[in-house]
Amino acid sequence: MKKVLIVFAHPRFENSRANAALVDRLGAKEHLTFHDLYEEYPHFHIDVKKEQQLLQENDIIIWHHPFYWYSCPALLKQWFDMVLEFNWAYGPEGHALEGKTVFNVITTGSSREVYCSEGINSYTINEFLRPFEQTANLCGMSYLPPFAVMGTYNLTDDRLKAYADKYENLIDQLQNDRLTESLSNCLFLNDSSLLKN
Amino acid sequence: MSGSLLFDAIVFLAGALICVSLAKRLGLSSVLGYLIAGVLIGPYVLGFVGEEGEDILHFAEFGVVMMLFLIGLEIEPRNFWNMRKSILGMGGFQVVVTVLLTYLLFTFLGFDWRVALVIGMAVALSSTAIAMQTIKEKGLMDTTFGISSFSILLFQDIIVIFMLGALPLLTSDDHSIPVDDHSTATLIENLPIGLQTLAIIASVAVIILMGSYLIVPMLRKVSRAGIRELLIAAAFLIVFAISYLMEFVGLSPALGAFLGGVVLSTSEFKHELESTLEPFKNLLLGLFFMAVGASINFIVIAESPLTIGGILLAIILLKATVLFLAGRLFKLKLDQKLLLTFSLAQVGEFAFVLLSFAFQLDILEPEQMDMMLVITAVSMSLTPILSVVNERFILPKVGTKESIPHPMDHIAKSQKIILLGFGHFGSTVGRFLRSHGVEATILDFDSNRVDFLRKMGFEVYYGDATRLDLLESAGIKDANLIICAIDKPSVTKEVAKLVKENYPHIELMVRAKNRYEAYELLNLGIENIYRETLDTSLALASDVLHKFGFRKYTLNRQVHNFITYDEESLRRMAKEPRRGKDYIYRARQELAQQEELLEKDLKRGLMTDDMHWDGEHIRKTLKEDKENRDM
Numbered sequence: 001m002k003k004v005l006i007v008f009a010h011p012r013f014e015n016s017r018a019n020a021a022l023v024d025r026l027g028a029k030e031h032l033t034f035h036d037l038y039e040e041y042p043h044f045h046i047d048v049k050k051e052q053q054l055l056q057e058n059d060i061i062i063w064h065h066p067f068y069w070y071s072c073p074a075l076l077k078q079w080f081d082m083v084l085e086f087n088w089a090y091g092p093e094g095h096a097l098e099g100k101t102v103f104n105v106i107t108t109g110s111s112r113e114v115y116c117s118e119g120i121n122s123y124t125i126n127e128f129l130r131p132f133e134q135t136a137n138l139c140g141m142s143y144l145p146p147f148a149v150m151g152t153y154n155l156t157d158d159r160l161k162a163y164a165d166k167y168e169n170l171i172d173q174l175q176n177d178r179l180t181e182s183l184s185n186c187l188f189l190n191d192s193s194l195l196k197n
Numbered sequence: 198m199s200g201s202l203l204f205d206a207i208v209f210l211a212g213a214l215i216c217v218s219l220a221k222r223l224g225l226s227s228v229l230g231y232l233i234a235g236v237l238i239g240p241y242v243l244g245f246v247g248e249e250g251e252d253i254l255h256f257a258e259f260g261v262v263m264m265l266f267l268i269g270l271e272i273e274p275r276n277f278w279n280m281r282k283s284i285l286g287m288g289g290f291q292v293v294v295t296v297l298l299t300y301l302l303f304t305f306l307g308f309d310w311r312v313a314l315v316i317g318m319a320v321a322l323s324s325t326a327i328a329m330q331t332i333k334e335k336g337l338m339d340t341t342f343g344i345s346s347f348s349i350l351l352f353q354d355i356i357v358i359f360m361l362g363a364l365p366l367l368t369s370d371d372h373s374i375p376v377d378d379h380s381t382a383t384l385i386e387n388l389p390i391g392l393q394t395l396a397i398i399a400s401v402a403v404i405i406l407m408g409s410y411l412i413v414p415m416l417r418k419v420s421r422a423g424i425r426e427l428l429i430a431a432a433f434l435i436v437f438a439i440s441y442l443m444e445f446v447g448l449s450p451a452l453g454a455f456l457g458g459v460v461l462s463t464s465e466f467k468h469e470l471e472s473t474l475e476p477f478k479n480l481l482l483g484l485f486f487m488a489v490g491a492s493i494n495f496i497v498i499a500e501s502p503l504t505i506g507g508i509l510l511a512i513i514l515l516k517a518t519v520l521f522l523a524g525r526l527f528k529l530k531l532d533q534k535l536l537l538t539f540s541l542a543q544v545g546e547f548a549f550v551l552l553s554f555a556f557q558l559d560i561l562e563p564e565q566m567d568m569m570l571v572i573t574a575v576s577m578s579l580t581p582i583l584s585v586v587n588e589r590f591i592l593p594k595v596g597t598k599e600s601i602p603h604p605m606d607h608i609a610k611s612q613k614i615i616l617l618g619f620g621h622f623g624s625t626v627g628r629f630l631r632s633h634g635v636e637a638t639i640l641d642f643d644s645n646r647v648d649f650l651r652k653m654g655f656e657v658y659y660g661d662a663t664r665l666d667l668l669e670s671a672g673i674k675d676a677n678l679i680i681c682a683i684d685k686p687s688v689t690k691e692v693a694k695l696v697k698e699n700y701p702h703i704e705l706m707v708r709a710k711n712r713y714e715a716y717e718l719l720n721l722g723i724e725n726i727y728r729e730t731l732d733t734s735l736a737l738a739s740d741v742l743h744k745f746g747f748r749k750y751t752l753n754r755q756v757h758n759f760i761t762y763d764e765e766s767l768r769r770m771a772k773e774p775r776r777g778k779d780y781i782y783r784a785r786q787e788l789a790q791q792e793e794l795l796e797k798d799l800k801r802g803l804m805t806d807d808m809h810w811d812g813e814h815i816r817k818t819l820k821e822d823k824e825n826r827d828m
Contacts, residue, residue, distance in 0.1 A: 011809070012810035013748060014751065016812050016813075038748065042749035042750040066810070075750075152816070153819050154816075
């Protein structure tokens with residue numbers, strides 16, 4: 001069974017309905033580490049060695065965060081800057097993350113429709129996530145499409161519950177290696193018909 | 198016209214007050230003021246001081262001893278060792294060449310070779326008192342010129358011992374060596390040269406051992422007793438004892454005092470000793486300069502003004518040339534060379550000793566002796582005048598100036614920090630600064646702690662921070678920053694006032710016990726106040742809230758909000774008038790303020806107006822917006 005690390009970053013988790021629903025569902029799953037960055041490092045002083053250790057112990061990494069200003073919250077950016085060191089994560093000697101699987105789990109307030117060349121945000125989510133994708137590439141990890149919970153301002157509790165179910169199911173299947181290549185072809189993991197709903 | 202000790206004291210003090218303040222107003226060095234005062238009160242002008250001038254000279258030489266002790270305090274052994282090349286090289290060159298040239302000059306003028314040699318030796322010695330006092334007054338001790346001058350003077354101090362030892366060898370055999378009760382008291386006089394050297398080394402060793410194993414423990418005991426005048430007494434005892442020991446073995450007391458100073462320069466009492474002795478040293482040196490001025494014999498000058506003037510000019514030119522060459526040999530810059538040349542081109546106070554000893558040995562004729570004494574005194578008096586000429590008319594034409602500091606020195610100097618108090622608070626500050634390579638000069642009042650911390654490798658000095666002179670010797674003049682980590686609020690306030698009054702440009706960062714101490718410090722005009730109870734109590738409170746389920750990052754932000762808000766209210770409340778020092782009234786007032794704070798907290802609410810990253814808030818607003826539009 002594969003081990004999953006959720007690197008979670010939300011500066012105001014206590015006020016996020018959507019993320020509360022997603023995270024609550026994960027509960028105390030086996031072989032899953034929920035790593036709450038803002039709770040761990042409220043002063044932004046990241047313990048790099050500890051973070052690298054955590055990454056090495058796990059096979060699947062999830063960057064779970066709200067989609068602020070077309071990117072991640074500040075502390076997660078800080079985490080990238082500090083933890084993914086030269087010759088550890090990348091560079092001639094940097095092989096620590098090679099072969100691991102990684103993807104973003106994001107929540108956005110606006111709906112999917114506004115993220116396209118005709119919408120007010122001009123670009124698609126996948127385009128905005130390029131920096132994450134390339135980070136994964138450079139570190140030799142295989143990057144999957146995002147799991148995106150969108151339009152959270154208007155989501156009913158039922159819809160939210162459905163997303164949470166999917167999230168749980170996704171992690172289950174990934175852990176048991178039941179999802180493979182086909183996933184990288186869809187735009188969003190939550191679109192995949194392979195996920196039970 | 199002389200009389201009681203009191204009258205002499207009045208004459209000297211009044212002379213000094215008038216002439217030195219006049220000299221300072223004219224922008225001249227204080228040395229010149231003292232010398233002129235000496236001439237005025239001396240036997241040939243006003244006649245207040247007569248024969249006793251010479252006794253005063255002898256007594257006042259103690260000022261030179263104290264000065265060298267204080268110079269020694271500023272030179273740590275390591276630096277002293279680094280100076281060995283310039284001491285031996287420049288000092289040796291200067292002495293040997295000057296003796297040789299003067300000897301040739303005087304034999305050429307038809308003097309007996311022995312007389313010429315004695316005069317040569319006397320002329321080679323410059324005046325430590327005048328040169329060093331001027332250098333220190335101008336703050337040039339750290340320049341290459343300052344170090345070179347000091348090296349040369351130090352070498353002279355050492356070599357004079359051998360000169361005095363060699364003088365008896367110059368007497369012709371038909372003269373019986375007169376018994377001089379002053380010099381027979383010394384131990385090494387009659388020893389062969391080899392043993393003399395050994396005796397010198399032994400006494401140096403005694404001073405070093407005494408310094409570390411006797412003086413420092415003694416000072417610790419004394420400081421623990423906590424009586425100010427005992428420390429002054431101890432400081433004097435050290436200088437007197439070293440001088441006595443040196444005179445006893447026949448070495449120069451000034452040299453001994455210098456070594457004693459070097460030994461104590463690494464001890465925690467450095468600044469305390471400095472500030473205690475400094476005023477005494479200055480007064481004694483002033484007395485010394487006045488005595489030199491008073492001893493100029495104008496009758497001798499009047500008898501043969503041309504001969505004396507000529508010889509004086511020749512000697513000064515000769516010394517100046519040798520010094521200039523020495524500077525050149527050691528690659529000093531042009532302006533430094535000129536400074537060196539002008540400040541050391543005089544015959545110094547050791548010449549008095551050497552000449553009178555030679556006179557006792559019948560090497561010198563009375564007329565020769567008188568002539569040389571006059572030349573010595575006048576050449577010393579001319580030094581400050583020549584320096585003024587150099588500074589006002591020659592140096593400005595010479596391009597280079599020692600204004601290009603070494604990069605390292607610059608960093609060290611630009612970060613001059615004084616840390617007052619090294620208890621739990623101050624030591625944490627000091628440790629953190631030190632871990633960033635920022636070393637503060639530390640003062641603490643607890644000598645036990647000072648002792649312990651020094652063993653741990655900190656540069657800590659013992660002393661009372663409310664004494665301005667002590668702060669001054671700790672270098673407050675060059676400080677950019679003073680950190681006050683003193684535990685006692687009353688002392689903190691006193692220090693803050695003292696610094697604000699005397700050095701208003703220095704930034705003060707002050708530890709405050711609580712709100713009320715902070716009010717008083719704010720009202721003293723201090724901006725950087727650190728309440729020791731603020732951050733820690735909020736850290737505890739936010740940990741409590743975390744246990745109740747609040748998120749850490751949110752608490753972190755709220756702590757900062759709270760501090761900002763509390764600082765604002767602190768500054769506002771500090772302005773409110775406070776009447777009376779009555780304790781009960783004060784306590785009541787403090788309660789009232791506490792109440793006001795709590796009320797304001799309530800009014801401010803539970804920080805609910807924080808909308809950052811609040812999705813719910815946006816959701817509600819958008820929803821209302823939509824509903825409004827739908828209607």
